[in-house]
Amino acid sequence: MTAKVPSDLPNAGEANQVRVWDRFVRIFHWTVVAGFFAAYFTDGDFLDLHIWAGYTVGALVLIRIVWGFAGPRHARFSDFLCGPFRALRYVFDLATGRAARHLGHSPAGGLMVMVLLVGLLGASWTGYQHYISDDHSGGMAWSNFLISSAHAHGEEIHGQPAAEVEFWGQAHGWLADLLLTLAVLHLGGVALASLAHKENLVRAMVTGRKRRE
Helix, strand or coil, rough: CCCCCCCCCCCHHHEEEEEECHHHHHHHHHHHHHHHHHCCCHHHHHHHHHHHHHHHHHHHHHHHHHHHCCCHHHCHHHHCCCCCCHHHHHHHHHHHHCCCCCCCHHHHHHHHHHHHHHHHHHHHHHHHHCCCCHHCCCCCCHHHHHHHHHHHHCCCCCCCCCCHHHHHHHHHHHHHHHHHHHHHHHHHHHHHHHHHHCCCHHHHHHCCCCEEE
16 A cells, blocks of 8 residues: 655655745836836827836836845845956856856846846936926826926926936936846846756746755
C-alpha cells in the first residue's frame, strides 16, 4: 500500500522559488509602462488622455520614491542603489558572461531604475509647466483650480512669454525622447540578463517570484 502524498506540499520548482517583487512594485512597473506609452503617443486631439497619463505617472513615481524607503527589502533604494562605475562593471561582466546573478536589481538595473524615476518625474513636471503656461484652460479640474487660485493672488500664468512656453515644451519633449531611448536600453539589458542568468525577468516582474539560487 502506497502512502498518500499531501496535495499541499510544494513541488521542486515551487520550492526553489522566492518572492522578490511585492505587489506594489509590480503594479507600479506595468502601470507606468502603460502610462508612459499612452502619454508618448497621444497629443493634439487626445490631449486629455496625454495629460491624465502624465499625472498618473507622476503620482506613481512620487509614491514609488516613498516606497523606496518604506517598502520591503528588494523595493528599497538601499538594496540596489550604486554608482555608475559599479553599474558599468556589471554591464561589462554581463557582456563577457561573467556577471554575478542578483536576486533583486542588478547594479545596472538599479541605476536604470533611479535614472528612469528622475526622468519620469522631470517629464511629468515639465509637461505640467508647459500645460499651464500655454493657456490650456479646459478639461483638467486640478489645473483649473491651480490657475484660478494663482489669478486670485495676482500671479500671471496665462499669457507667459512665448520663450517660456517654448522652453517647457522643448524640455518636456526632450525628456520624453530620452525616456523612450532609456526604455529601449532597459529592454535590451533585461533580455541580455535573462539569457545570461537563464531566467525570465519579464515573467518575474509579473509573478513577483524568481529562482532562489
